[in-house]
Amino acid sequence: MRFWFSVVRQAGRNLRQTWPSQLMTLLTVSLSVLIFAFFSLVYTNMINSSEQLGDDLRLIIYLEDDPGPEMQEQLRRKITNFDRVEDIVFVSKEEAYKRFAEQLGGHRDVLDDIPKDFLPASVEVIPLKNLRSLNQIKLFSQYLSKLPGTLKVQYGQEWVERFYYFTRLLSIVVFLSGSLLILTTIFMVSYTIRLTIFGRQAELELLKLVGATNNYIRTPFLIEGVLQGLIGSSLGIFSLFLLYQWIKGHFSGPGLLELFSFTFFTPEVIIAIIFISIILTTAGSFTSIQKFLRI
Amino acid sequence: MRFWFSVVRQAGRNLRQTWPSQLMTLLTVSLSVLIFAFFSLVYTNMINSSEQLGDDLRLIIYLEDDPGPEMQEQLRRKITNFDRVEDIVFVSKEEAYKRFAEQLGGHRDVLDDIPKDFLPASVEVIPLKNLRSLNQIKLFSQYLSKLPGTLKVQYGQEWVERFYYFTRLLSIVVFLSGSLLILTTIFMVSYTIRLTIFGRQAELELLKLVGATNNYIRTPFLIEGVLQGLIGSSLGIFSLFLLYQWIKGHFSGPGLLELFSFTFFTPEVIIAIIFISIILTTAGSFTSIQKFLRI
Amino acid sequence: MTTNNASVNGTMVELIKVSKSYPPDVVALDNISLSINTGELFFMIGKSGAGKTTLLKMISYMEPPNTGLIEVAGHDLRRLRGNKLAKLRQRIGVAYQDFKLLLDRTVAENIAISMEVSYKQPSQIQKRVKNLLEQLQLSDKYNTITGELSRGEQQRITLARAVANSPTLLLVDEPTGNLDAETTGRVMQLLTKANNSGATVVIATHDESIFRNSKHRIMELDRGRMVSMKEATVS
């Protein structure tokens, strides 16, 4: 009881007396959390978005003839043997003709004289919607082209290929920036905490000398660490939320946001981020102070 | 002469005596330059890439009839009146038919009985290759659809639209990350410099008191600032170069890199980055020290 | 009364063959054996650099000796760790030669610190601090930032902090170096008062005026060696 009374008073006094450097640490934590959360937000949203962009990705296998039900079953089995897929759609010659006629719209009458089976039948394979590598898609198409009765395999336009390269490059970029930033964050937070405690070396030494127990010395710093983690990360996330609102407000309207369903963190994730921040800052304070508590 | 001798010796001694915090500042500068340069590299490469991705973007205006040369001239003028464009291509009915036949490939014989003018003539407008907003493209297509003799305006697939949204989102992301990082960089560098100088407050005060001139006190710090900017930014850029090489080595092979022509900074840009770093660190040192030189 | 025949539980400080040297070749203390009785007032003198401060550092366990045994209040310092060491230190008051004041805190906070660590009541602390400042003629400096005081004023604050928690062992290093004769008198009064109320007091000094006519034991150090010991005179 007396211990906690002393310790809380001590922590309060410390805050009052060293608020400039405390503020600096707080700012550092906020900024770090902001940057870090920003990147994970972008990353998760990007993965979602690229899934949506990849909707169109499908491998089209042109067949020599309309496959009978037995043949369809056989093809289906061979395809799923190679890889799990989202869906397999069979398009008969007649359906292909219908689609083409629809595409021509007002000019469909020009097709009147053409036999309805002039377009080949096909199988459309829609792969699973995750960021699979292009190599795999190429392999897949090579495999499919060797199936019996296959005329030709086509997988979307060049667009798909390009888009996949682009997504992959982006993943690398986000991953690397993420790593760099985590590095920076850890570096900055530990550095500021160390400096803050270093600036109070004299005080810590004196406390040891007048007979303060380790807990008496340590606890106010740990309280500070907890507060800094809590307030700093909350501030960081709050700023990010404002930023997010700003983006939403600024770029709303049809298109962008409905296409990409840009979402904020769920409450669970927010709590996790705050919790991890608290653990990190407290651990930082703890290890920094621990050095002074020997003898 | 004597001045420079003293000052260089002083700077050398400072470096020897305060190397841990000097190293800290150096690391901070390196990391900041690394992050910053990384982002500008990604950004410039991304813009290039999206230009290449956007190659396919073209507005197609289907016309009621093949335009005569006069009509072509008129259309051309009306289009360029609205906005500067990269190119305008007229596709006559006959050319449209030829393209279609080529697309059908082995099945072209089915077209034999069809009149060669069953496909409409069109004008293809290729916009300038900068990251124009979707709104503008929509406006453009609205405008074009009101031109005389226009059947319908079509601009690529949904792909194009999606791609543009994506690119735009990316620009925002990169811009925001950039801003955040510049903020962090400035904050970190100035903070470390301030702390470094703060830790030598006693020394600076004493120098003033024993009658050192302002230049005598200041110059070693400025030399340090220059060295830190020079070495720090060089280190940062060098690390980035290693990273770049790693990416190149790791993701080489056909496709990714040849598609995006991922390039490093030109020597001019590198020199500019180093130069700006030097100016920033030196200015940081200068302003920090200036506070101590009053009285 | 000599130290040697004092009963064991009457001994506050016991040093046996204590040596301390610093790299590369500074011998600060050389084979010192000494015992100080509970309730004694003990002077330690010697030229500058003789080892007085080092000896006080050994007793308060700021640094361990290279060799030798040190017992304070019956505890072997080498075996004391953590909270037990802290508890012992709460009962030792030290006035450091370099003050070790927190220059950005107020005078009251500096003095209070030694009482706070043993969880004294805030009201009690305040009363004690006021009382001490009065005895040292510094009543008007209660709320002053310690760094703004004159050197002699700081020296008195250091002493006040050492005395505040009514320690059983009081180590005082050069308490009057920055003080005039009159203020020196007041400081000595305070120390004598603490001694009279039972505290063992060890004073390291070179100020002849405070030990010249004293009836207490005076040990002289020279280059780390004990060169003389003037025994106490019965008044």
Add this chain to the structure above:
Amino acid sequence: MTTNNASVNGTMVELIKVSKSYPPDVVALDNISLSINTGELFFMIGKSGAGKTTLLKMISYMEPPNTGLIEVAGHDLRRLRGNKLAKLRQRIGVAYQDFKLLLDRTVAENIAISMEVSYKQPSQIQKRVKNLLEQLQLSDKYNTITGELSRGEQQRITLARAVANSPTLLLVDEPTGNLDAETTGRVMQLLTKANNSGATVVIATHDESIFRNSKHRIMELDRGRMVSMKEATVS
């Protein structure tokens, strides 16, 4: 010889109605007028907190006075700026009461600093430093980190730094507070030597042993006021 009829170009320090107070209500100096002749050795005494250090701060222009005029070597300090002030300070050596040593540098570096700022030759600096350390019995501490010295040793280093650049005005604040009688004698020898070779020396002290039998002027301060001035006696 009194100060009043000294010729103007024989005056090193001239204070006219100087007052200094600190917020909220500390009057450190109250209407002090004083002139110190070139080549004089001048004592300043007074109780702790009387204002001695503050007066020395005024003369070395560490802080400006609230009111009053201060001239040093014929320069009005209020008008001195930048390099001119620096040049003047190079000719003033100050031994601070709180030392102001760079504790993480070696002894030699600390002493050299006052010579380096006026671009003395490294060889000359080294010679001078060695010589001074010898006079103060600290030859073996040349390369020691200053923070590791005993308090009295640090005090002597402070004095050595003040004297090193052969200043024309030497301000010494409590130079013997941490020193024994013998070492005090050596320090006074050094100061007298500087004085004999032409330097004006101002010593603020409470150590009676160094001014009791002196034939020099002694000014006494009390709570910021000049309360007495013992004129110099012709030997």
